[in-house]
Amino acid sequence: MDILRIATAGSVDDGKSTLIGRLLYETNSITQDKIEALESASKRKGLDFLDLSLLTDGLIAEREQGITIDVAHIYFSTPHRKYIIADTPGHFEYTRNMVTGASNTSVSIILIDARNGVVEQTKRHFYISSMLRIKNIIVAVNKMDLVAYSQEKFEAIKAELLGIAEQVSFKGQTLQFIPISSLYGENLVRKSEETPWYDGATLLDTLEHFSTQNSELSTIQARFPVQHVVRPKTEEYHDYRGYAGKIASGTFLVGDLVEALPSGQISKIKTIEKFGTQLESGNAKESVVITLEDNIDVSRGNMLVKVGEQPESRKEIKAKICWLDSQMLTVGKTYLLQHGINRVKAKVTNISSVIDIKNMSLSNEAPADGGLKLNEIGWISLKTASPIFADKYEENPANGSFILIDESSNGTVGVGFVE
Amino acid sequence: MSTFSEKTTVYQANDSSFPRELEDEAIYILREVASQFEKPAILFSGGKDSITVVRLAQKAFYPGKIPFALLHVDTGHNFPETIEYRDWLVNKLGLELHVRYVEDSIKQGKVKEETGKYASRNALQTVTLLDAIEEFKFDACIGGARRDEEKARAKERIFSVRDDFGQWNAKKQRPELFDMLNGKIELGENVRVFPISNWTELDVWNYIKEEELRIPSIYFTHEREVFERDGMIWADSEFINKSEDEVPYKTQVRFRTVGDMTCTAAVLSTADNLDDVIGEILSAQISERGARIDDKRSEAAMEKRKQAGYF
Ligand SMILES: Nc1nc2c(ncn2[C@@H]2O[C@H](COP(=O)(O)OP(=O)(O)O)[C@@H](O)[C@H]2O)c(=O)[nH]1
Numbered sequence A: 001m002d003i004l005r006i007a008t009a010g011s012v013d014d015g016k017s018t019l020i021g022r023l024l025y026e027t028n029s030i031t032q033d034k035i036e037a038l039e040s041a042s043k044r045k046g047l048d049f050l051d052l053s054l055l056t057d058g059l060i061a062e063r064e065q066g067i068t069i070d071v072a073h074i075y076f077s078t079p080h081r082k083y084i085i086a087d088t089p090g091h092f093e094y095t096r097n098m099v100t101g102a103s104n105t106s107v108s109i110i111l112i113d114a115r116n117g118v119v120e121q122t123k124r125h126f127y128i129s130s131m132l133r134i135k136n137i138i139v140a141v142n143k144m145d146l147v148a149y150s151q152e153k154f155e156a157i158k159a160e161l162l163g164i165a166e167q168v169s170f171k172g173q174t175l176q177f178i179p180i181s182s183l184y185g186e187n188l189v190r191k192s193e194e195t196p197w198y199d200g201a202t203l204l205d206t207l208e209h210f211s212t213q214n215s216e217l218s219t220i221q222a223r224f225p226v227q228h229v230v231r232p233k234t235e236e237y238h239d240y241r242g243y244a245g246k247i248a249s250g251t252f253l254v255g256d257l258v259e260a261l262p263s264g265q266i267s268k269i270k271t272i273e274k275f276g277t278q279l280e281s282g283n284a285k286e287s288v289v290i291t292l293e294d295n296i297d298v299s300r301g302n303m304l305v306k307v308g309e310q311p312e313s314r315k316e317i318k319a320k321i322c323w324l325d326s327q328m329l330t331v332g333k334t335y336l337l338q339h340g341i342n343r344v345k346a347k348v349t350n351i352s353s354v355i356d357i358k359n360m361s362l363s364n365e366a367p368a369d370g371g372l373k374l375n376e377i378g379w380i381s382l383k384t385a386s387p388i389f390a391d392k393y394e395e396n397p398a399n400g401s402f403i404l405i406d407e408s409s410n411g412t413v414g415v416g417f418v419e
Numbered sequence B: 001m002s003t004f005s006e007k008t009t010v011y012q013a014n015d016s017s018f019p020r021e022l023e024d025e026a027i028y029i030l031r032e033v034a035s036q037f038e039k040p041a042i043l044f045s046g047g048k049d050s051i052t053v054v055r056l057a058q059k060a061f062y063p064g065k066i067p068f069a070l071l072h073v074d075t076g077h078n079f080p081e082t083i084e085y086r087d088w089l090v091n092k093l094g095l096e097l098h099v100r101y102v103e104d105s106i107k108q109g110k111v112k113e114e115t116g117k118y119a120s121r122n123a124l125q126t127v128t129l130l131d132a133i134e135e136f137k138f139d140a141c142i143g144g145a146r147r148d149e150e151k152a153r154a155k156e157r158i159f160s161v162r163d164d165f166g167q168w169n170a171k172k173q174r175p176e177l178f179d180m181l182n183g184k185i186e187l188g189e190n191v192r193v194f195p196i197s198n199w200t201e202l203d204v205w206n207y208i209k210e211e212e213l214r215i216p217s218i219y220f221t222h223e224r225e226v227f228e229r230d231g232m233i234w235a236d237s238e239f240i241n242k243s244e245d246e247v248p249y250k251t252q253v254r255f256r257t258v259g260d261m262t263c264t265a266a267v268l269s270t271a272d273n274l275d276d277v278i279g280e281i282l283s284a285q286i287s288e289r290g291a292r293i294d295d296k297r298s299e300a301a302m303e304k305r306k307q308a309g310y311f
């Protein structure tokens, strides 16, 4: 059984929580006692229908304010696959949570309130989804019931978004538009009779047919960051030396010639193991132990790659960055850069431009107040204390991103995408 | 409730195989814990989730040993079957087990035994846990909590940083991007780690089945003295204050979670093997935490306990 990971995005009140609640309900993923709890909570709020958003807004502050503040993870499954949804908040102030929630997903569902059409948040979400190179975007035009299921309204929204897509989409990204009503379940799981002019698939049907991220990651160059060296030192495994890690991308085969980075030493894969079972190959996202023919110098934070497929050794990094902290990113400041599991010190040497998402344009000047603020996206240059072996994010998303850690707070303050 | 009655489709989650990707993810997390922390421990309750975590740790470091100690916070109200199981597992895998008792925290005057009909030591164990963390200087505690269990848990991170007082601050959580885990902390702080965050109850059962793991016998049907309260079936025990009209009787039940005896409700069941248990879950009308008496106290019960240092 595979897993499809999805992020939902949209402005406040566009109906994300309701949509998710409905999907859970129709796939029989909500148990009777939870439905009863929903009924009484809805009644307490004076509603005469079931407020499905109460299912996902789990924090006290969220229920009080009636908004989603933090990413919630929600699970459901069909006979075909398991789904993990990251329900991300719509407010501008929570853009960082949107980036976080979307960072592990291969599908982005962007909700639009049919009455309001495309708004600034829509553009922002579209931009972020493309920046993260999320392969499949579904634009769900919601609350169609409130615009009398008007085809004209739907087409107008579609045309406007297609214009935006032209500027930010990347090759291979799919874009689908579905007219829905989350409240009444139209075109979510059941094909709606209210939209005879729409001949596309329902939302769930569309999801059922997407390929997962893992199958694609397995076809690109292979990267194996070593997490942990297994040395049992027991009698039985006296000379055993295994390299434990999760294959970031590509496929490794027993017998492959590999190079250890940064040492540059070369050896051959002797075994690929999982709990003692010997495999012929290992694919992206699999946690394995690799043993080599020769005793070469490999430790935590090193990377095994196939000979002839080395990523660039970088000490000067240009990256797009999304800032996640209330303290500005400033030129000259030193952070801890974590690339995969490997950490090095890094100094910000330049901030070259900031993105104005409203107008989809770049200001080619350094920011006026000298730094990058919370929720802003910009281009920066960094200099690291020792080289990292990263790929360009667009070529290998699994080996092309990093986080920045502020050593004074230990907080994760930024996420970067290597250019 | 007009909009709700129109469910037309019959989509039923089925019991097809366990998604192995979840195991790979959990093993990756456990290996990060071993490398990023000085002294990690597994919080072991003897329940199916912590049994799963131990299995994952066994696989993550094989053929090496599990590099974590087990910590059990004993409320003194455990099912004896769970304790028996715990000792069997510890012995089988050659693990290091630490047990700390809520009873001792009560004797030391740090917490007060609850009284009345709903008296339970479930909330009290937080104090014992925090004391144990300090005593052993654990900097990471690995737990079997899952996001699908409860609404506040749906917002929990994989590495959940707690302050000096073990408290959870929902608004100050670190963003977790891709699979990069940031476990950097100051002295005195600690991290709760949840490697099976993304598993559902069904995933856990399917995993136990595929891995052929042994589990405590109370997960299967057995005859037991029970009584009814608030529409739930309670196991009769000396730890529960019954009123006169709560008359115990014998029937066939099993448990879906094995917490403290005072806060775990039983379900009527004839399931005596894993396939039947899984079948029951697929058709169940009640959620897993719906059988947790402690969660029924209020809608925000879990979030409030987490703020206080619960896991
Ligand atoms: N009429 C109508 N109302 C909807 C629809 N979807 C959501 N709503 C309502 O819009 C409000 C906001 O929905 P919610 O799911 O909380 O939005 P979120 O902020 O995006 O999570 C709630 O009152 C919903 O009942 C829809 O398709 N039609």
Ligand SMILES: [Mg+2]
Residues within 6 Å of the ligand: A016, A017, A018, A053, A057, A067, A068
């Ligand atoms: Mg919401």
